[in-house]
Amino acid sequence: MNLYTYASPANFYVLAGKLIPWFAWGAGILTVWGLYIAFFLAPTDFQQSEAYRIIFIHVPAAWMSMFIYLVMAFWGAIGLAFNTRLSFMMARALAPTGAMFTFVALWTGAWWGKPMWGAWWVWDARLTSELILLFLYVGIIALWAAIDDIRRGDRAGSLLTLIGAINVPIIYFSVKWWNTLHQGASVSLTKAPAMAAIMLQGMLILAIAAWLYTIAVALVRVRRVILERERQTEWVKAILEKGA
Amino acid sequence: MEWASWSEFWRMGGYGFYVWGSYGVTVACVLIEVILLKRAASETRRRLKRMQQWEEQ
Numbered sequence: 001m002n003l004y005t006y007a008s009p010a011n012f013y014v015l016a017g018k019l020i021p022w023f024a025w026g027a028g029i030l031t032v033w034g035l036y037i038a039f040f041l042a043p044t045d046f047q048q049s050e051a052y053r054i055i056f057i058h059v060p061a062a063w064m065s066m067f068i069y070l071v072m073a074f075w076g077a078i079g080l081a082f083n084t085r086l087s088f089m090m091a092r093a094l095a096p097t098g099a100m101f102t103f104v105a106l107w108t109g110a111w112w113g114k115p116m117w118g119a120w121w122v123w124d125a126r127l128t129s130e131l132i133l134l135f136l137y138v139g140i141i142a143l144w145a146a147i148d149d150i151r152r153g154d155r156a157g158s159l160l161t162l163i164g165a166i167n168v169p170i171i172y173f174s175v176k177w178w179n180t181l182h183q184g185a186s187v188s189l190t191k192a193p194a195m196a197a198i199m200l201q202g203m204l205i206l207a208i209a210a211w212l213y214t215i216a217v218a219l220v221r222v223r224r225v226i227l228e229r230e231r232q233t234e235w236v237k238a239i240l241e242k243g244a
Numbered sequence: 245m246e247w248a249s250w251s252e253f254w255r256m257g258g259y260g261f262y263v264w265g266s267y268g269v270t271v272a273c274v275l276i277e278v279i280l281l282k283r284a285a286s287e288t289r290r291r292l293k294r295m296q297q298w299e300e301q
Contacts, residue, residue, distance in 0.1 A: 040247075049258070049259060050259050050263060051259035051263065054262065058266070100273050100277055107269050111265045111266040111269075114262060115259055217277060217278070217281055223285070224284060224285050227288060236292070241296075
């Protein structure tokens with residue numbers, strides 16, 4: 001048995017089923033720990049008072065919105081280059097969660113912007129490029145849903161994902177390239193060290209929790225896609241028979 | 245510990261509306277995703293099983 005064994009949907013289906021509970025439990029435990037730090041250990045900010053606590057979800061969600069997109073683009077590229085079935089399935093399985101985190105980043109940003117900037121929304125480079133990311137996710141999901149031919153749909157959606165990937169560095173560097181209302185990168189060690197350390201710790205723990213959550217839901221979704229696409233095979237028939 | 249009482253905790257220094265508005269919607273998004281996913285997974289299984297039974301007949 002080697003690593004390539006798991007490139008086969010049948011083997012991956014079984015492996016994914018075993019991994020899901022671990023990722024789900026890990027995500028749950030880290031979320032509780034991260035939120036405990038966010039609300040009970042992290043001190044009040046001297047400028048923003050308690051409103052800054054939104055950062056603990058805003059930043060991990062914004063990171064995830066970009067990471068997931070890049071991972072999707074990676075799977076799309078692998079699929080287009082090597083025509084591997086499982087890569088396209090992975091790309092499809094990640095998109096809804098990516099869209100969800102993008103929405104959360106925008107939403108929490110608005111609810112943080114209102115008390116701090118006095119506006120729910122401004123057409124600033126960071127916010128606008130993140131909104132474009134949400135439209136990209138929605139567009140890709142819609143494209144996949146619209147094309148009945150699975151292979152053509154896979155290729156078209158992944159091509160759109162790859163073209164849209166240009167937006168990710170634009171989001172990331174927008175605060176440097178343009179004069180924006182949005183603050184620069186939050187992860188810096190220039191603030192008061194004790195404060196920055198505990199804040200950073202909470203944020204990183206919640207970011208890892210978000211990663212584990214994403215992996216868990218993407219694996220559940222990919223298992224569904226595998227069943228759907230392999231329904232004519234003997235192993236899927238056997239699984240459905242067992243009801244396992 | 246930052247909070248003298250629970251009411252102070254919920255007030256969030258006067259920013260409770262914004263803090264809980266952010267966290268509330270995030271929790272709702274995650275719950276909705278998980279619920280939809282569970283439903284879709286069992287729906288797919290049921291549908292495939294039905295299709296399989298038809299084919300056997």
